[in-house]
Amino acid sequence: MSGADAAAEALDALPEIPRDDDGPVFREPWEAQAFAMTLRLYQQDLFTWPEWAATLTAEIKRAQAAGDPDRGDTYYHHWLNALERLVAEKGVADATTLDRYQSAWRHAADRTPHGEPIELEKRDFSD
Amino acid sequence: MSIDEDRGQDHSHGHSHEHGEMSELSDTQLRVRSLETVLAEKGYVDSAALDAIVEAYETRIGPQNGARVVARAWADPEFRRALLEDASTAVNTMGNVSPVGSHLIAVENTVERHNMVVCTLCSCYPWEVLGLPPTWYKSAPYRSRAVLEPRAVLSEFGVTLPDETEVRVWDSTAETRYIVIPERPEGTDGWSEEQLAELVTRNSMIGTGLAQRPDGKTEDS
Structure with missing residues (x-):
């Protein structure tokens, strides 16, 4: 299945994806990156769209219960939460692993002069 | 736990550049990068495929x-x-x-x-x-x-x-x-x-x- 087909299926399955007449729109680059990762995982049968929709809906409900005022501009924050959760539930990477990588990336950014590509190295994992 | 001064910079919103000439990633960017790295290491995604998807939407971001x-x-x-x-x-x-x-x-x-x-x-x-x-x-x-x-x-x-x-x-x-x-x-x-x-x-x-x-x-x- 092509990426475009997968994206079309995602739009059908997820009516609330921010979009215009031509397809999805993203407020920031990371939103598109999160969307792209989700498409790839779907293409590899890690989950179905109904399964994804259920996880995302649960994350949105949880955020609303916690007082999230506006679903529109926080949609991809919920999306990212859902992605982390589903990746953990499927046994791909648990929260501890993701935390460890986040610390490492922060370390990598902190030692990388501005204007140079930020690259993760082994030493970023040792604290 | 003490926080190393160099690494104790503000990672929340605001993005001041007080840390001088080093790079900076927001908490959200850190999460996205971490997911991508882990998923790539496990063979679920590769960055070329992700870049291709993102590039297809490049005129629709921001x-x-x-x-x-x-x-x-x-x-x-x-x-x-x-x-x-x-x-x-x-x-x-x-x-x-x-x-x-x-x-x-x-x-x-x-x-x-x-x-x-x-x-x-x-x-x-x-x-x-x-x-x-x-x-x-x-x-x-x-x-x-x-x-x-x-x-x-x-x-x-x-x-x-x-x-x-x-x-x-x-x-x-x-x-x-x-x-x-x-x-x-x-x-x-x-x-x-x-x-x-x-x-x-x-x-x-x-x-x-x-x-x-x-x-x-x-x-x-």
Whole structure:
């Protein structure tokens, strides 16, 4: 299945994806990156769209219960939460692993002069 | 647990640049990068495939302000002057575009000088005005070659400049982000700002392309 087909299926399955007449729109680059990762995982049968929709809906409900005022501009924050959760539930990477990588990336950014590509190295994992 | 001073910088919102010349990633960017790294290491995603998906949406990310800023500068000499003097303030007075941070500098292409920008993708990249940087833009070779042999890089993008045109390369720092105002194409007299904005490509605002011509031809790649 092509990426475009997968994206079309995602739009059908997820009516609330921010979009215009031509397809999805993203407020920031990371939103598109999160969307792209989700498409790839779907293409590899890690989950179905109904399964994804259920996880995302649960994350949105949880955020609303916690007082999230506006679903529109926080949609991809919920999306990212859902992605982390589903990746953990499927046994791909648990929260501890993701935390460890986040610390490492922060370390990598902190030692990388501005204007140079930020690259993760082994030493970023040792604290 | 004590926090190492160097690493105790503010990672929440606000993005001050008090940490000097080091890179910075927001908490959200850290989460996205971490997911991508883990998923790539486990063989679920590869960055080329992800880049391809993201690139397919590159014109649909962020407010895409830059083209309208350039079109206004072409159409309104007063605005152009204000933009060259203080780009952030000028853009923020446009009213109908999303506000930009205070570090934006506009540089104009002329017959005498062609401007080109290099930077990499940390949170200081002005995607609010330029849209998403292309994949090549993030690469180390582009950055070093753009400085060493800008004409060769330009020719790979299909841009050949007269020998007498000076090529100036601007290297973004934590304090400065650049937008190139490309030359207004000929044959566009009397065009509205909306029509003009259609001619302003992303690459033309980075300086690796020229604005589209009214006949639809482009030297952008």
